[in-house]
Amino acid sequence: MATINNNYMKLPGSYLFAEIARRVAAYKEAHPEADIIRLGIGDVTQPLPQVCIEAMHKAVDEMAHKETFRGYGPEQGYAFLTEAILKNNYESRGIHFDTDEIFVSDGSKSDCGNIQEIFGTDNRIAITDPVYPVYLDTNVMAGRTGELQDDGRFAGVTYLPCTAENNFQPELPKEKVDIIYLCCPNNPTGTTLTREELTKWVNYAKENESVILFDAAYAAYITEPDIPVTIYEIEGARDVAIEFRSFSKTAGFTGTRCGYTIVPKTVKGRAADGSLVSFNPLWNRRHTTKFNGTAYIIQRGAAAIYTPEGQKQVKELVSYYMENARIIREGLNEIGLSAYGGVNAPYIWLKTPNNMPSWDFFDKLLHEVNIVGTPGVGFGPCGEGYFRLTSFGDRQNTIRAVDRMKNTLRF
Ligand code: MLT
Numbered sequence: 001m002a003t004i005n006n007n008y009m010k011l012p013g014s015y016l017f018a019e020i021a022r023r024v025a026a027y028k029e030a031h032p033e034a035d036i037i038r039l040g041i042g043d044v045t046q047p048l049p050q051v052c053i054e055a056m057h058k059a060v061d062e063m064a065h066k067e068t069f070r071g072y073g074p075e076q077g078y079a080f081l082t083e084a085i086l087k088n089n090y091e092s093r094g095i096h097f098d099t100d101e102i103f104v105s106d107g108s109k110s111d112c113g114n115i116q117e118i119f120g121t122d123n124r125i126a127i128t129d130p131v132y133p134v135y136l137d138t139n140v141m142a143g144r145t146g147e148l149q150d151d152g153r154f155a156g157v158t159y160l161p162c163t164a165e166n167n168f169q170p171e172l173p174k175e176k177v178d179i180i181y182l183c184c185p186n187n188p189t190g191t192t193l194t195r196e197e198l199t200k201w202v203n204y205a206k207e208n209e210s211v212i213l214f215d216a217a218y219a220a221y222i223t224e225p226d227i228p229v230t231i232y233e234i235e236g237a238r239d240v241a242i243e244f245r246s247f248s249k250t251a252g253f254t255g256t257r258c259g260y261t262i263v264p265k266t267v268k269g270r271a272a273d274g275s276l277v278s279f280n281p282l283w284n285r286r287h288t289t290k291f292n293g294t295a296y297i298i299q300r301g302a303a304a305i306y307t308p309e310g311q312k313q314v315k316e317l318v319s320y321y322m323e324n325a326r327i328i329r330e331g332l333n334e335i336g337l338s339a340y341g342g343v344n345a346p347y348i349w350l351k352t353p354n355n356m357p358s359w360d361f362f363d364k365l366l367h368e369v370n371i372v373g374t375p376g377v378g379f380g381p382c383g384e385g386y387f388r389l390t391s392f393g394d395r396q397n398t399i400r401a402v403d404r405m406k407n408t409l410r411f
Contacts, residue, residue: 007143010154016133016378017041023362024372037401039328039389040372042187042346044252046320046394048301049313052251055304059297070296075288077104077260081299084306085260089245095232101264101280103287104294104302108217108246108259113138114290115213115242115261116179118282119269123178126158128170130188130379130386132215135181152381161382162189164351168340169197172204180205182231183215185222188379188388189349190325190341192227198234205240211267211279212241217259220250220318222344238264242279247302249346249392251314258294258302321346324398325391331402332389335409346391349376355385362387369404 013019020040028034047053062068076082082102090097105111113134116125121144127135136154139145146155153159158177160170168191170182182201184193193201205212214231222229231237243262247253265280294302304310325342332339338351352361358375365371365387376386391398 005141005143007141010140010145010147011137012148015137016374019378020362020372020374024366027366034370036366036370036372037393037397037404038372039391039393039398039401040374042249042390042392043254044249044321044392045397046252046317048252048256049305049310049317051304051307051310051313052256052301056297056301059300063297073293073296073299075103075291075293076100076284077102077294078296078299078303081303082260084303085245088306090230090232090262093230093233095230095238097262097264100284102260102262103283104258104260104299105287105291106257106259106294107248107253108215108244108261109134111244111259111261112181112213112215114286115244115283116142116144118279118286119144119179119211124156124158124176125179125181126160126173126177127181127380128162128183128186129153129159129381130162130376130383131181132183132187133379135213135215136380152377159380159382162186162191163382164338164340167191168349169193172200176208176210178208178210180210180212181215182212183217184231185218185227185345186341186347187215187218187345188347188374188376188383189386190343190345190347190388191349192222192224192344195226195228195234198228198231202231202234202237202240206236209270210240211269212237214241214243216243217246218249218345218347219245220314221322221346223322224344227344232262232264239266239268242267247305250318251302251305252317253298253302256298256301258298320395321391324393324395327398327402328389328391331406335406342391348389348391350387350389352376352385352387358384358387364409365405369401369408371401371404 158173162168168189231241246259263280263283268276271277329339329342340349342348358377362375374388376383
């Protein structure tokens with residue numbers, strides 16, 4: 001009989017957002033009249049920018065004619081998109097990459113999850129706690145961790161606590177780690193790492209021959225000038241960091257799917273024979289073997305954000321969600337709750353009242369005010385006593401949600 005990958009047996013029942021969806025569906029079935037406002041999963045609600053729509057319509061028309069029809073494209077992405085990304089997001093900051101150091105994909109969740117395949121299973125990983133669950137779960141699946149322990153942590157993983165007490169800044173690990181996942185602006189806490197903090201991490205990685213997997217999916221939400229928009233703004237980062245970026249939150253592509261990963265040729269790991277090997281050809285091998293490219297139509301839509309009009313429309317979209325973030329943050333402060341994030345990120349991370357356990361607060365919000373959020377503990381043990389709200393709702397629902405909380409919740 002075929003055997004299973006036993007590493008999957010180490011994972012808790014279901015993926016965090018699947019569990020939330022299950023609980024909300026059960027509540028809705030019991031209370032069909034409930035007017036539920038969803039501020040849980042970070043899914044966008046506003047339509048795609050008009051420039052993207054027009055570019056995609058045009059691309060659809062091209063597909064209708066033999067002369068302009070496209071079949072398989074380059075797995076790494078069409079040059080019109082990779083060149084636009086490199087020019088607008090990197091060269092504009094004095095950072096240069098070759099076009100074969102960028103890989104377009106169907107989104108950064110896939111890339112963040114798949115990247116671990118090109119690393120040995122004997123690497124020790126470090127993750128912040130709380131953390132976007134994809135980083136940890138995919139390493140559990142690959143067998144890079146031990147069992148889940150009573151304290152909610154997996155054996156063999158270095159957890160870097162991020163709480164209000166340390167201002168959500170992870171400390172450098174005491175032991176040597178090989179792979180470090182950093183997310184900035186952070187999902188779930190909505191906080192950021194300064195240039196100085198990020199420099200510490202790059203220096204650590206250089207000294208310890210580690211690789212930083214830098215998730216910058218929310219880079220478009222940075223408003224403060226001293227926060228690096230890409231890790232490659234930090235000297236030496238191109239030797240130690242792989243960066244993930246996404247059109248999902250930047251331009252409303254959560255359903256449309258497009259992201260990209262920068263794998264500089266200078267980021268290297270050690271082979272079994274002790275030689276140094278660049279990760280870039282390994283990722284290229286993986287990408288071309290397992291992925292057949294993001295749809296032409298979608299890539300045309302993504303490239304449209306780099307036109308002057310596209311840049312304007314994307315800024316408007318980001319501002320819309322950031323205004324929601326302000327409304328939520330200030331509303332929470334008015335009812336006496338401590339709220340973090342929401343300044344350089346679309347997430348607001350709040351301290352639950354009287355240290356209420358995160359899932360209890362989830363139930364309280366769902367049952368008393370029909371609002372769905374995300375329990376902090378779902379992102380890791382240090383998220384216990386915290387709760388995440390997203391600013392990706394529409395304006396009216398965001399205002400209604402804050403009003404409901406103000407008018408109903410008593411602690
Ligand atoms: C989240 O809510 O954390 C995000 O939507 C997850 C994701 O982008 O995959």
